[in-house]
Amino acid sequence: MGALKKMVAVLWRLWRLIGTAISFGVFGLGGLFVGLVVGPALYLIPASKRRAAIARRVIGALFSTFVEVMRFLGVLRYRIRMEAPLPSPPFVVVANHPSLIDVIFLIKLFPTADCVVKQAHWSNPFMMSAVRAANYVPNSNTADILAECAERLRKGTIMTIFPEGTRTVPGQQPRYHRGPALLALETGASLLPVKIRVNPTTLTKAEPWYHIPQRQVCVELTVLPAIEPKRSGSIRADSIELNQQLKALLTE
Amino acid sequence: METSTLLRFPSANSDNAYTMTEKEVLEHLHTLLVEHFEVEPELIRPQARLYEDLGIDSIDAVDMVVQLRDLTGIRVPADEFKRVTTLQDVTKMIGQIVNEQQEA
Numbered sequence: 552m553g554a555l556k557k558m559v560a561v562l563w564r565l566w567r568l569i570g571t572a573i574s575f576g577v578f579g580l581g582g583l584f585v586g587l588v589v590g591p592a593l594y595l596i597p598a599s600k601r602r603a604a605i606a607r608r609v610i611g612a613l614f615s616t617f618v619e620v621m622r623f624l625g626v627l628r629y630r631i632r633m634e635a636p637l638p639s640p641p642f643v644v645v646a647n648h649p650s651l652i653d654v655i656f657l658i659k660l661f662p663t664a665d666c667v668v669k670q671a672h673w674s675n676p677f678m679m680s681a682v683r684a685a686n687y688v689p690n691s692n693t694a695d696i697l698a699e700c701a702e703r704l705r706k707g708t709i710m711t712i713f714p715e716g717t718r719t720v721p722g723q724q725p726r727y728h729r730g731p732a733l734l735a736l737e738t739g740a741s742l743l744p745v746k747i748r749v750n751p752t753t754l755t756k757a758e759p760w761y762h763i764p765q766r767q768v769c770v771e772l773t774v775l776p777a778i779e780p781k782r783s784g785s786i787r788a789d790s791i792e793l794n795q796q797l798k799a800l801l802t803e
Numbered sequence: 804m805e806t807s808t809l810l811r812f813p814s815a816n817s818d819n820a821y822t823m824t825e826k827e828v829l830e831h832l833h834t835l836l837v838e839h840f841e842v843e844p845e846l847i848r849p850q851a852r853l854y855e856d857l858g859i860d861s862i863d864a865v866d867m868v869v870q871l872r873d874l875t876g877i878r879v880p881a882d883e884f885k886r887v888t889t890l891q892d893v894t895k896m897i898g899q900i901v902n903e904q905q906e907a
Contacts, residue, residue, distance in 0.1 A: 693865050697865075733862060787863075791858075
């Protein structure tokens with residue numbers, strides 16, 4: 552009986568390895584499809600709000616499909632919990648960043664949002680047409696990102712930002728960048744913290760993709776109550792405090 | 804503090820003069836750090852690391868580049884400022900920029 556149980560566990564893990572490989576294949580083909588067909592097609596539409604909206608809808612639909620493919624294959628299961636109703640825009644979605652799949656879930660959750668995205672994607676052949684068509688914000692340099700995000704928030708958008716800037720390195724204390732807190736205080740936008748738990752860990756900075764955990768991966772997104780920015784002292788001091796509050800909410 | 808101090812920045816042909824000017828720049832920085840960035844004065848020493856010891860993050864760094872320019876007239880390229888770790892790195896970088904300006 553014990554041997555049988557063990558064999559089932561090994562087969563289940565083997566299947567998830569295959570499922571993960573298939574998922575990567577699907578993602579790669581999807582990227583190719585977007586890079587070669589969808590992106591250029593979007594470029595036929597003149598650059599406009601409408602093009603960005605369509606591009607984001609397409610990306611959101613593809614990511615949602617991809618999540619369901621992974622679920623269907625048994626690679627992962629997920630749970631999305633809302634602890635409070637969403638605030639009205641403008642607001643900044645801020646999330647911790649334990650794994651590569653966080654991005655996919657956040658875009659699935661807020662497909663219309665303006666996202667701050669790794670600048671390298673602007674010159675990556677698979678990504679460039681999508682990030683450009685969607686008119687996302689490249690994480691170029693501090694001054695430019697802040698100015699661009701503030702301008703967009705003042706127009707009433709939703710922004711998605713990882714304050715950690717990059718994936719958390721397991722075992723290291725993440726550094727939370729103060730930008731989202733400062734933006735909220737400067738523009739009056741609320742902060743919407745989304746806490747992401749990936750358990751057991753997978754696709755972290757310290758693991759190769761084929762490192763398949765013993766148990767099935769569970770992705771849990773908790774949308775926490777929005778925080779309204781309040782000024783009390785200097786904007787610097789206020790943003791430092793607000794950032795610390797965010798960090799406390801988002802880290803274990 | 805007069806803003807012209809750094810315009811008299813000597814070229815680095817004398818070790819003594821170089822140390823002096825580094826000191827002057829440190830004084831400017833000191834004022835900036837205490838008054839603008841709310842850093843405790845006792846934490847300020849050349850080896851202090853901007854982020855870890857003084858809490859100067861990337862947003863402050865952008866601000867500091869602007870403040871330094873206004874205070875001393877020196878334009879520090881923001882990209883180069885990213886590479887500094889300690890206060891001493893900042894003063895050295897400023898020293899280099901001033902010397903380059905004088906040679907040009």
